[in-house]
Amino acid sequence: MLPVIDYTSPTAARDFTQSLHDTGFGVLVNHPISNPLVQGIFTDWLSFFQGEDKFNYPYSAEKFDGYFSTAVSETAKGNDKKDIKEFFHIYPWGRIPELLKSDALTYYQEASQLAATLLGWVEQQTPDAIAQHYSQPLSTMIDGSEQTLLRVLHYPPLKGDEPIGSLRAAAHTDINLLTVLPAANEPGLQVQAKNGEWLDVPCDFGMLIINIGDMLQEASQGYYPSTMHRVINPENRTHNVSRVSLPLFLHPKPEVVLSIRHTAESYLSERLKELGMKQ
Ligand SMILES: O=C(O)CCC(=O)C(=O)O
Numbered sequence: 137m138l139p140v141i142d143y144t145s146p147t148a149a150r151d152f153t154q155s156l157h158d159t160g161f162g163v164l165v166n167h168p169i170s171n172p173l174v175q176g177i178f179t180d181w182l183s184f185f186q187g188e189d190k191f192n193y194p195y196s197a198e199k200f201d202g203y204f205s206t207a208v209s210e211t212a213k214g215n216d217k218k219d220i221k222e223f224f225h226i227y228p229w230g231r232i233p234e235l236l237k238s239d240a241l242t243y244y245q246e247a248s249q250l251a252a253t254l255l256g257w258v259e260q261q262t263p264d265a266i267a268q269h270y271s272q273p274l275s276t277m278i279d280g281s282e283q284t285l286l287r288v289l290h291y292p293p294l295k296g297d298e299p300i301g302s303l304r305a306a307a308h309t310d311i312n313l314l315t316v317l318p319a320a321n322e323p324g325l326q327v328q329a330k331n332g333e334w335l336d337v338p339c340d341f342g343m344l345i346i347n348i349g350d351m352l353q354e355a356s357q358g359y360y361p362s363t364m365h366r367v368i369n370p371e372n373r374t375h376n377v378s379r380v381s382l383p384l385f386l387h388p389k390p391e392v393v394l395s396i397r398h399t400a401e402s403y404l405s406e407r408l409k410e411l412g413m414k415q
């Protein structure tokens with residue numbers, strides 16, 4: 137079971153980064169993100185996904201903003217079936233439906249700011265033997281970055297005709313540095329433990345889930361592991377309803393050197409090709 141950490145505790149930075157080191161995940165309560173704001177975004181975007189306006193924002197293959205339908209959705213690395221989800225990619229410089237814009241941008245700012253603080257904790261708590269390989273302080277890797285992505289996800293209720301074996305989100309790791317994810321309106325998120333077992337991630341409304349992405353794993357030489365996670369399909373009728381979730385993927389500037397092998401740009405491009413999201 138993942139520990140739940142109180143953001144306001146005097147030992148929060150240590151406990152939280154210990155959890156990230158042990159499991160790739162950290163769960164926070166009493167954090168500064170506004171729960172009513174998240175609730176409002178869930179409600180408004182559910183209506184957006186249920187309506188027709190979304191088709192006015194077809195995703196841009198070049199810029200990566202806009203609406204990705206279930207038909208173009210991702211296929212997790214090593215999988216052959218598409219995830220059962222649709223989503224919208226928000227960047228401050230990208231297209232955002234006018235009525236949803238103000239809340240989305242407020243949330244983007246709040247979550248990015250918290251992510252920066254948490255990245256600071258990660259940096260402070262990194263053992264020297266690992267930190268000496270960071271090409272620059274982690275906190276400066278995101279200075280002025282325009283790559284951080286807010287994704288609003290909608291997992292529609294299952295109809296029963298989904299390909300056998302397809303999941304709302306197949307097992308995958310995230311590509312970025314850190315992901316900030318408010319508990320969704322429905323359960324389903326699971327993380328893979330070291331012994332291969334799948335564990336439910338605590339998901340009471342108001343909890344905030346943070347996980348390490350591949351870029352931070354790469355920069356920290358595995359000290360902070362990017363852990364496999366997935367979203368399973370609802371097992372019973374009460375949960376066979378829409379699920380909305382709101383991950384913010386914290387990305388460095390493209391030119392940031394992650395390791396001797398990779399810059400952020402080369403890494404992202406390689407991973408997007410694997411996901412079938414880039415030619
Ligand atoms: O919907 C969720 O709870 C998780 C989504 C996720 O893992 C992702 O989009 O990378």
Ligand SMILES: [Fe+2]
Nearest residue numbers: 308309310365
């Ligand atoms: Fe993920």
